[in-house]
Amino acid sequence: MDAVDDVVEPISVTTPRRVGRGVLAQWWRDLTFVHWAVEPAAVAGLLPAGTRPDVLGGATYVGLVPFRMDRVRPFGGPAVPYFGSFCETNVRLYSVDAAGRRGVVFRSLDAARLVPALAGRLGFSLPYRWSSMSLRRDGDLLTYRCRTRWHHTESTLAVRTGPPIGRPTTLEQFLTARWGLHVSWHGRTLYVPNDHPQWPLHRATLLHLSDELAPAAGVPVSGEPVSVLFSPGVPARFGAPRRVR
Template sequence: MFGRRWLEMTWRDGLFCHWPVDSAVVDETLPERLSVATHDGDAYLGVVAFVMDGIRPRGSPVGLSFPELNLRTYVEGPAGPGVYFYNLDADDRLGVAVARRLFALPYYRAEMSATRSRAGEGVRFRSRRTHRGVPSARFDATYEPTGEAFAAEPGSLDAFLVENYRFYAHGDRLYRGEIAHEPWTLREGTAELRANTLFEANGFERPDGEPIVHCADPIDVSADRIRRV
């Protein structure tokens, strides 16, 4: 059950790029007590980019804003289904330090930018990891919606990939976190990926084929404290 809403924020300029992969390839990378989740027999690796806007404690009038980029998969765990993050790169030195020290999340510092086109719908998102002592990673993509707005149907692949409200992290032990928001408003989209080395940085071979691309409308999000499982 979702507990006290500790943080509030808005996520905007959202991009979801997903590739189907062999479930065994993902399962062997997961910590104990987590197992890979599949849809119609396929596991998925997802690159997700967005801007976290106005991150603040509940009730505070001001907050931080910065881009974030993650590589993730989907799992079954002790508290139920959720997201497992391989990395969360962010352009905020203090936020990265706090998340790593207090919450066991695999955050890394990066130089990042998310720039809207003059037409207003296209976004160019760039990231270069600057965190010391970890593999380098780069991402450079331009993306824009091409279809009509829709909400994912329960049980569909779209819902499997985007409608996730729990995540797991593994530091000295297993942790879980919960978020809350309205269902995503999605649009099919196109993404020109000029650079993407997140797979190699996390020990994966680059998946074959083109990704499934979703662009997301801005959404207000609340987050609970991270807890030990």
């Protein structure tokens, strides 16, 4: 059951809401999670109605997450060729609703394929953009590049992956084990659940970061990130949207 009366569900490496066949399945691969701590009041106005910043230790967080989307499969069907595999980068915030469901709110989503970007924008009102993107891997060195096609906003991120994390900290779980998203949709706020195995996480060293995506998304970040993580990835499923009341 969903939590009630503003009781927030526990932070967990496994989903509290299993998704069966789902409406969309995909793989997330070669992800880097870069996070900054911010004051909750600084981002509260950027969240959908019926949600508030999800807070840990008095702070909430802004995430910059580049990765590869792979093997996108709508409604349990076969993987979509060509359009189902592409680089993506998101800028995200952390949210919780009155039912206690923790989620993410995407402030921007850049995708290297036009059709998925249009489908996400038109079908789910997600802030997708068609952008020029690349991921280069040389051993344990990964370099992600993104450039929006119209406003020429750019982001370059280079990290060196480190050893696997045996037991993630509470903060590392909070930032990565998110079991749904909140989105504004035609005057309503929806919660879209997702389900995936526990993240295999690695430490990562930030070698270079030059990012204009977060400021362009209206998100206030400054200083060094408080967390940099890498994951080779997981398969994921999304369930049917639910209205946030």
